[in-house]
Amino acid sequence: MERHITLGEFIVENQKDFPYAKGELSALLSSIRLAGKMVNQQINKAGLAEILGKAGKENIQGESQAKLDVMANDIFISSLRKRGEICGLASEELEDYLVFDDRIHKNAKYVVLIDPLDGSSNIDVGITVGTIFSIYRRITPEGSKVELKDYLQPGTKQVAAGYLIYGTSTILVYTTGNGVNGFTFDPGIGSFFLSHPSIKFPATGSTYSVNEGNYVHFPAGIKKYIKWVQELNEEENRPFTSRYTGSLVADFHRNMLLGGIYLYPQGTTAPKGKLRLLYECNPLAFLAEQAGGKASDGLKRIMELQPEELHERVPFICGNKEMVEKAEEFLTSCKS
Incomplete structure (x- = not known):
């Protein structure tokens, strides 16, 4: 019988591929995975729950925020804050970065940058949307407050990045610098399973x-x-x-x-x-x-x-x- 590998199993089996293999990646992706499930649930019932449409305010870029923009942003912040792996977060929906400097977070090694709901202008018409995330190792010393420079790092310094896509199926795709793998969410079981191993662009495109x-x-x-x-x-x-x-x-x-x-x-x-x-x-x-x-x-x-x-x-x-x-x-x- 073919073995179906879950996202959690895959992370554990490939933990050595993470540059700082001490379990942080597993915990971070677990938080993102959980938040993604919650956002997916909200998207699927958006019409019934009356959370379509605009929120009546703008983000820092002067763009109208959809209600689900605000909800997705809150969900990811809450999910990531509950763990001690990050000391700060920056979101496309917020003017400034967030500092997590309490006892649980002050010695954390990582910061996360996130677009909580990419393509949200399409929500009202049922077109696919997604979440994009990026993880960096902090520059400032552990135990101190994160600073702007912790976020203003070139992309070559990323230790992990990925996205969730909410469409006909919900898929989480990520990399830690050792290839790209995709996992499809099975709502009946409540788990993400490896569905797109070692993704590569085709040799040519049209x-x-x-x-x-x-x-x-x-x-x-x-x-x-x-x-x-x-x-x-x-x-x-x-x-x-x-x-x-x-x-x-x-x-x-x-x-x-x-x-x-x-x-x-x-x-x-x-x-x-x-x-x-x-x-x-x-x-x-x-x-x-x-x-x-x-x-x-x-x-x-x-x-x-x-x-x-x-x-x-x-x-x-x-x-x-x-x-x-x-x-x-x-x-x-x-x-x-």
Whole structure:
């Protein structure tokens, strides 16, 4: 009989792959797993519980918060605070980072950065949404309060990252720098089971994900790249297929499994890009690279960028390595 491996079993069996193997990863992912189950439950009953729609306030980026944004944020903060593995947390939904400096947390080694509910504008129409998380080892000495510099670390310093996707099934995907694995939630049993071992981008892809409604605002290199992917070329399997949902996690997940590229460049309406370096781009870049893909701002490796503020935005191009490099070629040629 085929053995079905749970997320907990997998973590224990692969604990040595975590850079600081003392059980912290297991506990942290256990908290994220539990919070993910709770958010999934709220999403599934959102209409019945009347928690769809806007919350009536804005986050730090000036974007309207959905009720589930607020709820998901509270759930993850509560779940992670209850354990002693982190000394602080930063969320896309909060203006400033949180400090956990009580007796339980002050000697913790890690901080978490999180986008509690990516794609929440799609909640009201039932489109897939997700959670993105990133884990760093603190810079400040244990026993002291965490500081801003603990969060403003380049993506190369991540010790773990991943996402939960809430769709036709709920899947948790994560990496600790030793490949990418995905676990599907079985609601009947209440456990996540290994369903996508050793995920790799296919050698080639034929899907591009971009909000073409912003085409007029894109830089010249991106415009030329889009025209190129739309050209007829049977040898190169073009034109590519356009697939864009407005949920970053959903588009990234599909492209990683089936092959494709995601683009959210800078433009006149988003001079620095729209996506957040710390909460979205770095964790997905870590996953992409571990799956054989690539993530770039069009010129530089995403994970080598030095963050300057908590809610910094950057252009984001991510997917199959060859596809990303082709987009970079168009951007470089237009700058030369």
